[in-house]
Amino acid sequence: MAYENLIVGQEENVGLITLNRPPANPINLAVLNELDEVLAKWEKDKAVRATIITGAGERGFSAGFDLKTAGTPDGEKAMSRGQEVFGRIEKYTKPVIAAINGFALGGGCELAMACHFRIMLNSEQVVMGQPEIDRGIIPGWGGTQRLPRLVGKTKALEMLLLGTRVHAPEALSIGLVTRVSQPGQLMNDAKELANTLSRKAPIAVQIILDAVTRGLEATTDQGVKIELEGSQRVSKTKDAMEGAIAFIQKREPVFTGE
Numbered sequence: 172m173a174y175e176n177l178i179v180g181q182e183e184n185v186g187l188i189t190l191n192r193p194p195a196n197p198i199n200l201a202v203l204n205e206l207d208e209v210l211a212k213w214e215k216d217k218a219v220r221a222t223i224i225t226g227a228g229e230r231g232f233s234a235g236f237d238l239k240t241a242g243t244p245d246g247e248k249a250m251s252r253g254q255e256v257f258g259r260i261e262k263y264t265k266p267v268i269a270a271i272n273g274f275a276l277g278g279g280c281e282l283a284m285a286c287h288f289r290i291m292l293n294s295e296q297v298v299m300g301q302p303e304i305d306r307g308i309i310p311g312w313g314g315t316q317r318l319p320r321l322v323g324k325t326k327a328l329e330m331l332l333l334g335t336r337v338h339a340p341e342a343l344s345i346g347l348v349t350r351v352s353q354p355g356q357l358m359n360d361a362k363e364l365a366n367t368l369s370r371k372a373p374i375a376v377q378i379i380l381d382a383v384t385r386g387l388e389a390t391t392d393q394g395v396k397i398e399l400e401g402s403q404r405v406s407k408t409k410d411a412m413e414g415a416i417a418f419i420q421k422r423e424p425v426f427t428g429e
Contacts, residue, residue, distance in 0.1 A: 174191075174205045174209070175201065175205070176190070176191055176192055176199075176201050176202045176205050177189060177190065177191055177202070177205050177206065177209065178191045178227065179209055181218075181219060182362070183366070183369070184218060184219060184220040184221065184366070184369035185219070185220070185221050185222070185223060185362060185365040185366060185369055186209070186213050186219045186221070186222040186223070187222075187223050187225075188206065188209055188222060188223065188224045188225075189224075189225050189226065189227050190202065190224070190225070190226045190227060190232070190233055191227045192227070193226075193227045193228035193230065193231070194228050194230040194231055195230065195231045195233070195234035196226040196227060196228070196231050196232065196233040196234065196273075196279070197233065197234050197235065197236065197237035197238070197239075198233055198235060198236055198237060198249070198253070198278050198279070198282065199236075199237035199239075199240050199245065199246075199249055200240070200245040200246075200248050200249040200252055201245075202237075203249060203252045203253055203256045204252070206256055207252075207255070207256045207259060210222070210256075210259060210260065210263065213265070214263065214264055214265065217373070217428055219265065220265055220266075220368065220369035220373055220376075220428075221265055221266045221267075221268065221364075221365040221366075221368045221369045222263075222265060222266070222267045222268065222365070223267075223268045223269075223270050223358075223361045223362065223365055224267065224268070224269050224270070224282070224286060225269070225270035225271075225272050225357075225358070225361070226272055226273055226279075228272075228273070229272065229273060230273045230274070230296070231272075231273035231274050231275075231279070232269070232270075232271045232272055232273045232274065232275040232279050232282075232283065232297075233275060233276075233278065233279030233282060234274065234276050234277065234278075234279055235276055235277025235278030235279045235280070235281070235282075236249065236253070236277060236278040236311070236312075237249075250311050250312075253278060253281075253311065253312040254311075254312055254313060257281060257282060257285040257312050257313055258285070258313070260282075260285040260286060261285045261287075261313075261317075261384060262380075262381075262384055263287075263380070264377040264380065264381070265373070265376065265377070265380075266287045266288065266365070266368045266376065266380070267285075267286040267287050267288070268286060268287070268288040268289070268290060268361050268364060268365055269282065269283040269286040269288070269289045269290070270290050270357055270358060270360075270361040271283055271289060271290065271291040271292060271297065271299065271348070271357075272292055272297070272357055272358075273292070273296065273297055274296070274297060274298050274299075275291075275297075275298075275299045275300075276298070276299070276300050276301075276302055276336070277301060277302060277303055277310065277314075278310075278311075278312050280299045280300060280301055280314065280318075281301075281310060281312040281313050281314045281317065282312070283299065284313065284314070284317040284318060284321060284347075285312075285313060285317065287380065288349045288350075288364060289342075289347070289348040289349050289350075290348065290349060290350045290351070290352055290357060290360055290361050290364065291339040291342055291343070291348040291350075291351055291352065292339065292351075292352050292353075292354065292357045293338075293339040293340065293351045293352065293353055293354070294338075294339070294354060295338070297338065297339060298336040298337060298338055299336065299337055299342055299347060299348075300330060300334065300335060300336035300337065301314045301318065301330055301331050301334070302334040302336070303334075304331065304332060304333070304334045305334045309331075310331070314331065315327075315331060318330060318331065318347075320387065321346055321347055322345045322346050322347050323345075323346075326345050339351040350364075370426070371426065372405075372408070372410040372411070372413075372414065372424075372426040372428070373410070373426065373428035374404075374405055374408050374410055374428060374429075375405050375408075375410065375411075378401035378404060378405050379401070381397075381401065382394070382397050382398050382401050385397050386398070408429060409427065409429040410424075410426045410427065410428065410429060413425065413426060413427075414426070
């Protein structure tokens with residue numbers, strides 16, 4: 172299927188999504204709907220085990236909410252739709268990697284934070300931040316919630332109230348991104364991580380993602396119960412048996428997601 176705002180592809184077990192509205196790749200209702208459609212399709216597709224999201228061009232991952240739609244019916248719908256789609260990414264049953272090739276600001280930063288992993292290009296032109304305060308508004312797609320969960324309250328308040336932008340080295344040091352890539356290596360690094368993840372046991376990956384995400388919103392006692400339920404479920408899978416046999420036979424396991 173052809174998409175108007177995304178470039179969508181697949182390499183082996185890795186799905187590739189490129190926000191295709193260069194140079195800034197702003198996010199509007201149509202982008203959100205297409206993104207949700209692709210993710211819904213791939214969630215049911217056993218051949219796709221990990222997903223990479225990046226931006227078209229060399230300037231921006233995404234500048235966030237498309238200000239040209241502000242005050243329009245579509246703009247109003249995009250506010251709640253963005254929370255729904257980004258929430259879907261955060262709760263997605265397969266790993267999602269943000270390959271941050273350019274500035275990720277506002278909703279672009281919020282999209283990246285909703286992903287499970289973030290790999291950021293080390294360049295003076297590449298920054299992350301929530302600059303909404305300088306426009307007299309606040310983040311609307313989860314920035315006030317996910318940022319402090321990633322970097323802590325103190326640093327999050329600095330970024331949210333001062334509109335501070337961070338480059339890759341600082342983003343890595345505060346826990347905002349998973350890894351830093353050097354020029355020319357970003358997509359190679361993202362694909363290498365995605366391929367590594369795609370070789371892991373899919374059901375175990377799904378259960379870990381769910382346990383961590385739900386556990387962060389629960390007490391420790393509630394969280395360990397979630398973990399126990401997951402452990403009991405995964406122990407009955409063929410992949411668990413394959414992992415044990417492969418260990419005994421001193422070979423790499425081949426997981427099928429069963």
